[in-house]
Amino acid sequence: MSDPINIGSVDDIPPGEARVLDGDDNSTGVDISVFHAEDGSFYALDDECTHEEASLADGFIEDSQVECPLHAAAFCLKTGKALCLPATENARTHRVEVRDGELYLYPGEPATTQA
């Protein structure tokens, strides 16, 4: 587990969009995407699709899912669960907290809801 990283204000990521935190800038060493779901909540997953090399931050965010931009594998933002082929492996989640309008990412610490 690691200390949270302040990744900016909630206003920095519009609803339906995502921002990537480079692996060099977080303790896990892999890129992490922070998603602003349309329900207003923030979620974080490893950025790379578990199927092939593609950035989930470039995917299509709708409801509480993200669809991979290459082959349309879908993942649950809350649990990381792989919802359809071609992905069969779940994505790793990371805890995100909102405090005083600021976003805090806990790299390597799973979100509370598990797949």
Added chain:
Amino acid sequence: MESVIVVGGGLGGFTAVQQLRGRGFAGRIAVVDPEGVPYDRPPLSKEFLAGSIDAEQLLFVEPHWFAERGVDVYAAAATAVDLPDAEDDDGRVAVTLSDGGRLTADRIVFATGGKPRALPVPGGDLDSLLVLRTRADAEKLRAGLVPGARLAVIGGGLIGAEAASAAHRLGVEVTLIDPVDPPLVPAVGPELAGRLHAMHAAAGIRVLAAAPSEISVRDGVHELAFGDGIGPVSADVVLVGIGIVPNTALAEAAGVEVDGGILTDDAQRTSHPRAWAVGDCTRPRLGDGSPGRRAEHWESAMHAGTAAAAAMLGQEPPAQTASWFWSDRHGVHVEGVGDMTAGDTTVTRADASGNVQAAFRLAAADDGHRVVGAAAVDGGVAIRVARRMIDRGTAADPARLADPAVPYKQLLK
């Protein structure tokens, strides 16, 4: 229902298995495929051919997945299927295997796929002509793709274009041959078909708009003859990618209704109450009973496997969605959704370099326009938005579709 045999371990068959278990079916499941553990085929003409992923990475799931879920995988061909009397509720389906084994179950899923269409010209049946359908096909082709080798690709569709691109990047001297110029208009529309086809020549591939009239081979070198004063073309390796023929013989011999594909309803039921069919071997039976167009794309096989599993368990199948495909060549990612041959007008949107990035096919509606098809180069979001517009019947404003200043997602609002 206590047991199911799935004949064929491609995407449709694998999805049926995955969905049966995922939806709570606890009975016996057997998968029969001469190639053994199910694997994914799209990479065969892309990453696998290029050598950037290996055979293990083709697998949908690791082999232990099947054992852990009580799914028996039989690495054998099904040579015969016996279906019980349609009225006999206690009758069993029996499948005879090429290794002499015999399996019985309550239900069968035909997921027998297709086989490459042979070139209907003299020499089109030469054993040395290669096709690209299975992992073994891809390995054989790959072995011939050494720098400086001459490859003739006959057929400029998805497989041909992808294989030509991968081979070119391996240092092979490629000639891409298709009588239709440009190919793929029905899939992506003329605007993008032209842009995509031009990438071959721009990359240094020789492109011929012609059809070979005869192929001969001598001392390992093929000669492709053409009429019309073209050619001949000499090639060390010849790949034929001109489409597939559905594998229906097993189902037909079992008495299941076949007409250019195993006929299925929208829950993938065949004419026999114990038999389902999914993927490339099938052809939809439309509402009026007439046969529809066969769907050969990856995702439609996945959806069919899901629909079959749901129907076998008496569950509601997922909602239908517009058909979708992708292709990768020359470093670009192509996607298409819906039907680019339907509708009446096309609207295009350019990328920052002024190239057509996305084409939207529109049909007039009482209150404006509806998207019926779309295709894009490196435009995944455009396609995901278009798909939702098609599925939801969202009103489409042609000016906004064409305007690069309007983010695609806003078109859904």
